[in-house]
Amino acid sequence: ETGVTQSPTHLIKTRGQQVTLRCSSQSGHNTVSWYQQALGQGPQFIFQYYREEENGRGNFPPRFSGLQFPNYSSELNVNALELDDSALYLCASSSSLATNYGYTFGSGTRLTVV
């Protein structure tokens, strides 16, 4: 059973650029959620994908977008990067939309926007 893998682990981008972060879900999981964690804060929900469809979104602007692929891996894309986008981006996979199922988290991608 593989865990959740995120890539890259660290990334430095310039304001205005675009970035793509990747996440492989745990084997058998069909739901992927993305979270943004600013320094010293708890993670904030960005959006969730279930069977390749967006299934919920937090309070993030449209320049945050995502994809889920047939193998349930996922991408997070951020356009027109801003300095405040600097954060740890976490991906979590789970096996069902229903509640009471556990989550497996990746180690995160630390994005720095300069």
Next chain:
Amino acid sequence: KNEVEQSPQNLTAQEGEFITINCSYSVGISALHWLQQHPGGGIVSLFMLSSGKKKHGRLIATINIQEKHSSLHITASHPRDSAVYICAVEAGSQGNLIFGKGTKLSVKP
């Protein structure tokens, strides 16, 4: 006011001490999670609770649904327990998590 509040924010303990971290929430939930985050950023799921109490090794988690409160206890604490402990709740039909800000625990030898 945040929907999930944790206390304390920071906690320093001596090795061997009994530790309690508290979590209160203000929304209806279907489950509550206790998570551990190490300095590198990776998050490990410790417990998922919808009622009662769970125990795993030296860790115990309890939840009181009526009072909207949960506690994480660590018995015989050890320096390797040093980490940020985060409480998160599942409150919506989407199943996404709402996180507390975390409790930074440091256990001194």
